[in-house]
Amino acid sequence: MMEITPINDKLKTLINNPEIADVKFxxxxxxxxxxxxxxxxxxSSIMWKNMFFTGNWYEVSQKHQDISQVVxxxxxxxxxxxxxxxxYLxxxxxxxxxTPEILYAADKFDMQExxxxxxxxxxxxxxxxxxxxTLEKAIKFKQQELIGTAIHYIERKSKTIFSRDKLFDKISEQTIxxxxxxxxxxxxxxxxFQLLVSRGKYLCVKRKIKPTPKNIKKLLGNLPKFIRLELLGLSGLKEIYNSQMYDLEMVFKRCLEIAEKYENQIGSNSEKSRKMLVAREKLSVDDINVLVLVSETREQYKRDVIKSIKHQGISxxxxxxxxxxxxxxEEIKDYDSIFVFSCDPFKDPVQMGNVLADYVEMNRGLVICSIFALENGEFSRNLKGRIVNDSFLPIMKGRVISHQESQIGDVEISExxxxxEVTSFNGGKFSYRIDATNVQTGSTVIARYEDGNVLIAENRKEDDFGTVVVLNLWPISDEISTNGNxxxxxxxxxxxxxxxxRYASTV
Known part of the structure; x- marks a missing residue:
């Protein structure tokens, strides 16, 4: 029986092959x-079709030695x-x-897939x-969707990214x-501002001129104008003054304007005033006191979870x-919220469930981010006691799904x-989660996975009780598992x- 060559193998031989081609790029x-x-x-693309088989073809090509030619x-x-x-394939x-250049090309030729x-x-x-x-390339190729994604990532990781010196030295002014x-x-x-000064010094060295304030200011162009003087503290204003890069009369005038604006707006509860007063200077200031109840032998897992909890400044x-x-x-009642994470057995699952229920009844917020605690079956790592029996949990216990990558789907309460500031979530290759598409009576679904399972759900049992939020996810990040699990x-x-x-601590 004759072996038939797969069509893709035949098409592969045609890619960039001049022998029987009818167009040269x-x-x-x-x-x-x-x-x-x-x-x-x-x-493969409507753009190619329009280019080759409509009257517009002659605008973009010419015949050259019996083959169409496109620049x-x-x-x-x-x-x-x-x-x-x-x-072709x-x-x-x-x-x-x-990849950003391929993205640009895919956009140009309307290849959505x-x-x-x-x-x-x-x-x-x-x-x-x-x-x-990546942001630099996205700006170069005018990829608005990628620009937004890159900026959002940079914002979320800004503490880590901007801890590096000379960060602005070799990227474009437009990107900065x-x-x-x-x-x-x-x-x-x-x-x-310090990163801008570093860039100015780098450009001076590159052009073999002295890094004087005048030269630094000249090479930075318009960038110093984007520094918001109203967000500089005392030490920042001193640094601006000593840099000799700003017109001192302008700085003094701006300081007076800031003082007047703050005086007029201090004490106001308006959103505009709040943003002005805290803005970027509220970096890690937070009086929320969080307790993590953890049953996990791997210390790096606990550190990873705590790092996420501290992501928005909770210290x-x-x-x-x-x-x-x-x-x-008595030991836990004064904490503003509790975060439960476990993989290993609880010392006493019933006692654990009872004390958590007592805590919620004191009008405190509880976050359960432990799929194994919510797993069906009789295991010592399952939550038991009143937290389960008295319907505090927003979802029922269920089987654990794993090794089926999933990401966020429908957000039912976007506000x-x-x-x-949540735009995406991907659980990785393992995507551990409980198989639960419904919530208990009185509970609310906030977001789902793309397969319909609950990702985030909340239960406020009674008005004078705290809230119980279930995060139906494995809280360890791919910084621990670098293979994307x-x-x-x-x-x-x-x-x-x-x-x-943060939410659980305020309800």
């Missing part, structure tokens, strides 16, 4: 020759070759270095080291402007090991405080955890 600044076939390309000057050859490969091999593949790949590979470079105009960076305005976080001993109500830090898992703990 001159790609990039150096006009590298690349070849294609009009009919195959037209099938594509705004694309690198590697990115264009990836476009050809996807057009519906297959793509993404190199993180050129490839565009979504590129966006997902970029989000998955975001790191604090590459975020600024995007960053400086953000209202959600969790760093001080003084730190941004007072205490942990107790409930595998060894269950605390009394809920827990969803503030756990929730992806390129998404908003830390924001969800921090927002939930």
């Amino acid at each position: 001159l790609v990039g600044r150096n006009k590298i020759e690349m070849y294609g076939h009009k009919t195959i390309l037209a099938i 594509i000057s705004d694309m690198e050859p590697k990115a264009f070759l990836a476009i050809l490969r996807f057009s 519906r297959d793509i091999e993404l190199d993180p270095e050129i 490839l565009k979504q593949i590129c966006l997902k790949s970029i989000v998955k590979t975001f790191t604090t080291r590459t975020a600024l470079q 402007q995007f960053i400086l105009q953000s209202d959600n960076l969790f760093i001080s305005e003084q730190r941004l 007072q976080v205490t942990s107790m090991n409930v595998a060894r001993r269950i605390p009394t109500l 809920h405080p827990i969803m503030k 756990y929730w992806l830090t390129s998404t908003d898992g830390a924001m969800i955890i921090a927002n939930t703990v």
